[in-house]
Amino acid sequence: MLRCAFFLMCLLHLKHTILGAVTPKPILINGTYINPELGNYHARLRSIARSCLEIKEKHDGTQDGMYILTTASGTYYQAFCDMNTAGGGWTLVASVHENNIKGKCSVGDRWSSQQGNALNLPEGDGAWANTATFGSAESSTSDDYKNPGYYDISAQDVSVWHIPNDEQLRNWTSSAILRYHTESQFLKEHGGNLYHLFKKYPVRFGAGHCKSDTGAVSPVVYDKGDKDSTAKLYGPSKDFEPGFITFRVFNDDQAAMALCSGVKPTACNPQHYCIGGGYFPQLQQCGDFTGLDLSGTASKQLTESSVLLFYR
């Protein structure tokens, strides 16, 4: 009788009944996790949400690190959240990593084409505007990365971190060579994320012309570095203006590029400072980092860094 009348007894019974294989086993002793790692896992799980911003706002997430997200369709995935920059709530959704700057649309060029430079694929592999996903957050400086948040999260702004290749997650903040974000809320006009933006402005050869058909552009606010260091990293070219992020541009050949990260083109040679793309009439421009290695433009520091893309 009254076996559960006293709090401690309740607790003891519970410990033997809540979790376990067929018959549950205790997970707590004196109200504390027997296995602290399980406690950490449950803490992450409690804040499960559609984006890091939601975790920040609804669940008081304040620490940078890995969290658990869900898509509208109920796919669960892990993502890195930046909870501090300019108020926090930034979800890492993608990275562009150049594994072989001499490999022109070769294996590993997931943001342009892994099929070689194929005229029958004017959008290349099409990753900017499809739901293919690849890589992982902890690998995002060693390999291309794209998670479901890229197409699922509804956002207003982007943040970009340029991190030296192969740097481990715990060192990202200290080793970044550039960090900046938009505050213009430009994504609101373009469907709330880059997936929708690039549906509207396809990264497709021949779909437009230099200057007249740029997709979107926004000024950025710097979190590390500034306009001068941006200009230096991209090299001696005077064909861009630093302090912006630009989406979907064309060069003189009508080749499309997805992202000019940190700059706004002022000339028709964006292959020297913009990345991603589809088919290029000039083979040596094809690849995740297009022609950043040609004509001695961009610095090695920049071309050997990954471009990490966040949404908020």
Next chain:
Amino acid sequence: MLRCAFFLMCLLHLKHTILGAVTPKPILINGTYINPELGNYHARLRSIARSCLEIKEKHDGTQDGMYILTTASGTYYQAFCDMNTAGGGWTLVASVHENNIKGKCSVGDRWSSQQGNALNLPEGDGAWANTATFGSAESSTSDDYKNPGYYDISAQDVSVWHIPNDEQLRNWTSSAILRYHTESQFLKEHGGNLYHLFKKYPVRFGAGHCKSDTGAVSPVVYDKGDKDSTAKLYGPSKDFEPGFITFRVFNDDQAAMALCSGVKPTACNPQHYCIGGGYFPQLQQCGDFTGLDLSGTASKQLTESSVLLFYR
């Protein structure tokens, strides 16, 4: 004394002891989840099972969507369940997506070969009969997909959805160009899934001859479209009979193909309406969608759709 004697007090104590980092934190208020997304996650977890059919039968799963499955060996993975077609209980285990119909056994041809057309690899990459997995459910119209259910689930029938490339999961049902399933329970005779069927009938160049060595064939019941629309989608050829699904066939060159989805070959040129394969004596037939683009046979609508494979 009696601190847990009243129900509400029990509950309050529980909230402070069940979950959390080291010291647990509440997940419920008044018997309702503080974070509804955690409630959704727990609901999915409660029905964890070996297949969607088991979720349907044992755990009353009635909604289409993502669920959590486990293999016999204890690997957990997420899968899409069709809980409505012909009684429901269908697990999406794979998709065949042609990323470049002109790329002959190039990167992305995981259901044939990513090694070019290699005579020393008569089975190509061998994905039809090994445990390699790739892609994800939400990406299955943008990339090849194969989850552990392909080799782990014990099933009787298959269902196939032909979905336009890059279509998002929420639109699959409405945008399908063809949907059909078997009711013959043909998989019972072949080890319970395609992994075992293809161990028995290898997709290997030279392992058999046209007509005499077909692996398995079953009539299908249509859920969208019919025999006429199937015949139209595959084009003007009269070399097949619609209303069937056929596994492991050979052409005149002894090249093997894995799947004739919607049709049964009546001639020895299955490369115009069957998919997947190993080595092909004729290079232009090599690839996930073999020679569906040659000689103006299959429609663009068909070749630009992914083939989604379900088990039940």
Next chain:
Amino acid sequence: MLRCAFFLMCLLHLKHTILGAVTPKPILINGTYINPELGNYHARLRSIARSCLEIKEKHDGTQDGMYILTTASGTYYQAFCDMNTAGGGWTLVASVHENNIKGKCSVGDRWSSQQGNALNLPEGDGAWANTATFGSAESSTSDDYKNPGYYDISAQDVSVWHIPNDEQLRNWTSSAILRYHTESQFLKEHGGNLYHLFKKYPVRFGAGHCKSDTGAVSPVVYDKGDKDSTAKLYGPSKDFEPGFITFRVFNDDQAAMALCSGVKPTACNPQHYCIGGGYFPQLQQCGDFTGLDLSGTASKQLTESSVLLFYR
């Protein structure tokens, strides 16, 4: 009043309040899981840890199989644990699988290069010393595999299983052609895992010379097979001594290889019995299994088996 005063009543209330969508639903009946698979999952989750050794030591894990691990940064992943060999506690972190021994640094050669034999990539794809991950435990005999444990776990010894390609997990122990492990704790001197070892001793063309620049070597203790069977599997060459595992060696051309698994080179032609690597001056040596197929050295039994790497 006193609605929770009796144990069974407490339990009933709990079942209706602990888990569920928005409003929780019961997961237990009479202290037993309604869904035994959920019980199995919770059992795995209770022992969540940084490595299989920790699961063995802190959570009494005694059965071989899949467990849930976490990295220092909080990324959760599933891994296979060998809980029995020589005391158990071994985490499977990687496998080297040769998908096409004639494909020289082609797609699928993730432990050498998927870029062809590229002089501008002296380390090839660099997987031995970066955080890229790929594959899964259950696929590790059908595809290359590398999980976050490779760079995250702090270990002292390695264990190696040579398993015939495409063998399913449940048959690994019985079908292994060779199994052995170190007891020298050699990893302690090299940063605690292979990621750090290969940062110290890069697998890079030109970074050293045969004989003078070997990275690390340790004797092994056999769990299946012996020195004689090792020598037979690697073939008639007398240029190695069996009963060892050796890391980062060079050949006469200054080409680097990562792993001589089961042997210690005594000559400068390790491409016949060592695997992994970067750029090779001789093209036919490039690939995950380098030149094991050349000059009739290694047996087919060996070259058609995957090399599974464990830490403890």
